[in-house]
Amino acid sequence: MSTVLRQHAEQQFSQELEELKKQDPHKIPQNWQLSPQAVVSYLMGDKLNNGFQLTPKYIGNRRLMEIAVATLTTDRALLLYGLPGTAKSWVSEHLAAAISGDSTLLVQGTAGTGEEAIRYGWNYARLLSTGPTPEALVETPMMRAMKAGKIARVEELTRIGSDVQDSLITILSEKSLPVPELNTEVQAVTGFNVIATANNRDKGVNELSSALKRRFNTVILPVPDSMEEEVEIVQQRVKSFSQHMALPIEKPITEEIRRIVTIFRELRSGVSMDGKNKLKSPSGTLSTAEAISVMNSGLSLSHHFGDGSLTAHDLASGVLGAVVKDPVQDKIVWQEYLETVVKQREGWKDLYRSCRDMM
Template sequence: MTPTQTTPEVLRQHAEQAYAHELAALAQHDRHPKPPRWNLSPRAVLTYLMGGRAGDTEITPKYVGEPRLMEIAVATLATDRALLLIGVPGTAKSWVSEHLAAAISGDSTLLVQGTAGTDENAIRYGWNYARLLAEGPSEAALVESPVMHAMREGKIARLEELTRVQSDVQDTLITVLSEKTLPVPELNTEVQAVRGFNLIATA
């Protein structure tokens, strides 16, 4: 890049980028206990969502509504239970899930967009078929889904429009959420979720 060139401005930054200064200020002044691999305590996550102050930094509200709903959402995730946000279109479900993931994991990009065509590979894992044909099943040929990546890293995964996904594909989540493990029978192994992993779905 030459000195006269500039980095193009993206149309929309991820929450952890757009509000990085607020998240940093909250982390700096956060004195409350944090669940494993959470960047902020549940109390600081609530402040990030509902607005307030962190030292001299004003925290802008990300959600304007009943505080009790956000308290329940944060408490659900803090107690290792998956969170389902249900509402009619335009009620900020995706917006809230993005900001929850940003505040808790510092990464809101581990996202599966649910549609009628979403298959098991999008939730579990897929394969690099060129390597699969050349080498056979191996870790190198495995293509991680956002959910598998979140399990390995102890982060929050997001699944948009869960109810648009066919029911047999939804069933893929049963073992992930109940046993906190994702079997990979082709490799005779499994991926066990690291503490901090959780799932936020919208419907």
């Protein structure tokens, strides 16, 4: 039997959600699955009264998650904003899973996303045959969320053209979606709200209008504050990946994770951890998500083409691919970093040699 490559959050963490439902002592808003307090516990991780352990989905400032959840109890939508790889989509999915029990009501924003992806579309065969009828209408995830009183998600809102973005204004302000072709409208049921994500690297691509901005409460998700926080995030996600993909971890990999995170943090900040070397930063973001990807790639290489023990040789190609996005400028930045920092660092000779061999 085939298995699903990636389960939705409400499927993957169904046991946690069920345990929370059983033990949630707080008042639950209409059409929510859990109370706001329980949603935050699900996101941040907690130990329930019966000893059941909830795994943290977001490692960071708890207050940010409290603000995000509180926003969704009001008539304002939530905009999760930040650098690539700061867990915006991840948090959005888990919020929808915990609140609505359904994270699939998703509109993916691209340059080609049209109004029909947000409002509604038509089955053109039926439309030509019978004209505009309810049967010919194609409901969008947004419309289904409004009817069911659930959370709708809009990914990469600023990738969508400004004229299409503004189709959200009536939905968010009036809580209704007019269907003039049928002389009717869809009115949102209590519990409906919208979570959108936006990447600040896209600033200036399709700026939100002031009218649309007013409909959102913005929560900025920062890069992890500390080395330990980022190492913990990478470690948890890599562990989950290895279990799902049946890639056994033969020995502890915390130190390898720490080395990758150190490289990424130094190149992001433009200075070495000891403050002695000023560094040039590459064109990429070197996010936590990319650090996770480097580790996952290394685990796959060690399992299929090595002895199962993760080594610097397994990580080198992933690091190179993450850092060197521009084959000219980024390569210079990476070579300088290797010579001035990696080569001089005690215990990093294996990583230096492996990375040099990949150049």
